[in-house]
Amino acid sequence: AQKITQTQPGMFVQEKEAVTLDCTYDTSDQSYGLFWYKQPSSGEMIFLIYQGSYDEQNATEGRYSLNFQKARKSANLVISASQLGDSAMYFCAMREGRVQGAQKLVFGQGTRLTINP
Amino acid sequence: EPEVTQTPSHQVTQMGQEVILRCVPISNHLYFYWYRQILGQKVEFLVSFYNNEISEKSEIFDDQFSVERPDGSNFTLKIRSTKLEDSAMYFCASKVALSSYEQYFGPGTRLTVT
Numbered sequence: 071a072q073k074i075t076q077t078q079p080g081m082f083v084q085e086k087e088a089v090t091l092d093c094t095y096d097t098s099d100q101s102y103g104l105f106w107y108k109q110p111s112s113g114e115m116i117f118l119i120y121q122g123s124y125d126e127q128n129a130t131e132g133r134y135s136l137n138f139q140k141a142r143k144s145a146n147l148v149i150s151a152s153q154l155g156d157s158a159m160y161f162c163a164m165r166e167g168r169v170q171g172a173q174k175l176v177f178g179q180g181t182r183l184t185i186n187p
Numbered sequence: 188e189p190e191v192t193q194t195p196s197h198q199v200t201q202m203g204q205e206v207i208l209r210c211v212p213i214s215n216h217l218y219f220y221w222y223r224q225i226l227g228q229k230v231e232f233l234v235s236f237y238n239n240e241i242s243e244k245s246e247i248f249d250d251q252f253s254v255e256r257p258d259g260s261n262f263t264l265k266i267r268s269t270k271l272e273d274s275a276m277y278f279c280a281s282k283v284a285l286s287s288y289e290q291y292f293g294p295g296t297r298l299t300v301t
Contacts, residue, residue, distance in 0.1 A: 103288050114274060115230070115292035122288065161230060165288065174220070174232040174243060175290060 073097065074178035076160050081183045083093065084153050090137070091147040091181045093162035097148065099123075102164055104145040109159040118160075121145055149183075157185045189213045191293035193279050199299045200269055208264045210294045218264045218282040220290060221254065223247070223275040230278065236262065262265030269300045 075094045083089045089150050095104065096153040106118040121129045121136045129136040150154055163175040192211045194231045195216055200206050212219050221233040235242040236254055262281075276297050280290040 105289075107292075112294075113297070114294045115278060117289055117291070120288055154225065163230075165291045174235055174245075175222075175230075177230040 074164055076162055076178035076181050078181045079179070081181055083185055084184050085154060085187050086151055088148060088150045089152050089156075089183065091149075091160050091162075091183065093145045093147065093178060095143050095145060095162075095164050097143075097164065098135065104136070104138070105163040105165070106134070106145075107161045107177075108156075108165060109156070109161060109180070115161075119147065139180045152185050154185050154187060157183060160184075172179045191279055191281055191291050193277075193293040193296050195296060196294065197299070198285055199301065202271055202300055203268050205294045206266050206269055208266075208277050208279075208298070208299065210262045210264070211260050212262055212279065212281030213283075213291055214260070215283060216281035216291070217284040218242075218290075219254075219256070220280040220282070221264045222278045222280065222292075224278065224295075225275045226241075233264070233277075266298075267300075271300050274298055274300045 073096050075091055102123045104121045108116040108118055119129050119131045119134045121138045128138050133150045135148045137148055145163050159180045161180045162178040165173040165175055193298055194209045219236040222230050223233055224230045232245050234244040234248045234254055251267045255263050276295045278295045280295040282290045
């Protein structure tokens with residue numbers, strides 16, 4: 071079964087608009103964490119934002135915020151005031167279990183975001 | 188700011204050849220990882236490494252793969268006899284122990300097997 075599901079293979083947004091990238095997850099653990107990474111065309115993986123399952127507030131990092139809805143098992147990324155440089159592939163990922171230990175990340179299929187001028 | 192580095196950035200090899208991909212994790216990190224990404228697909232976990240031994244490996248990480256930390260700084264992934272389907276981007280990542288959650292990724296090595 072898919073652990074991380076990103077249902078939008080591609081998104082096209084006008085510059086300066088806000089955009090929401092969807093991510094749903096599946097886990098039976100009480101302790102887990104959710105990540106968003108950006109992968110530009112150059113290929114590197116850039117960490118954007120993290121949400122722990124016990125965090126009461128939604129995570130925010132500058133223009134990025136994570137809309138965490140635990141009951142619905144969703145962790146959508148919201149990018150406000152999109153810029154041309156936001157065009158990239160975006161991956162949602164999850165770590166399971168306690169934060170201690172060598173935990174692997176499980177990634178979704180990704181969403182390709184294109185910002186139009 | 189400290190970063191994970193990987194060499195080479197691109198490696199071309201013939202099927203059946205051995206390749207070694209090199210990574211220098213961030214110096215005070217204790218957990219190390221290899222992931223791969225076949226072109227156009229999602230990133231997949233290969234192996235995690237802590238205290239000089241493998242912590243976990245995926246089903247992809249078969250007997251053709253091995254990892255090593257030969258000295259205090261390098262972390263290597265060896266593929267003994269490459270296959271065409273090993274062509275992918277290989278990412279190294281590292282993490283500080285205990286309360287850290289973030290894995291810092293290197294820029295990747297693109298492996299092309301011909």
